[in-house]
Amino acid sequence: MMHYILQAQGQGGGSFQLIFLVGMVLVFWLFFIRPQAKKAKNQKKFIEDLQKGDKIVTIAGIHGKIQQVNEDGTLNIEISPGNYIKIEKSAISMDWTAQINKPAAATPAK
Secondary structure, eight states, X not given: OHHHHHHHHHHHHHHHHHHHHHHHHHHHIIIIIHHHHHHHHHHHXXXXXXXXXXXXXXXXXXXXXXXXXXXXXXXXXXEETTEEEEEEGGGBOHHHHHHHHSXXXXXXXX
């Protein structure tokens, strides 16, 4: 009789472990994989929408203005009047570029 009770408890513990494992996978997906995929999708759209005249900042911190979008995935940017460099589109920082392009916050009058 004791043998049957131990078997029943062992089977219940296995289903709890399975539910716990599925829960951990779900939490991992919700907090790590999904946000990372969303950020990658936004970065890809940002890169595709770059066009001539946009002000950008590279991941190295170089500020410039796009002069030409090349077919090979590169950009020609003007970093100062008359000075141009060629960079990869993937070298553009989406976050830093958004910061320099957002409108200046209205300062409260004193």
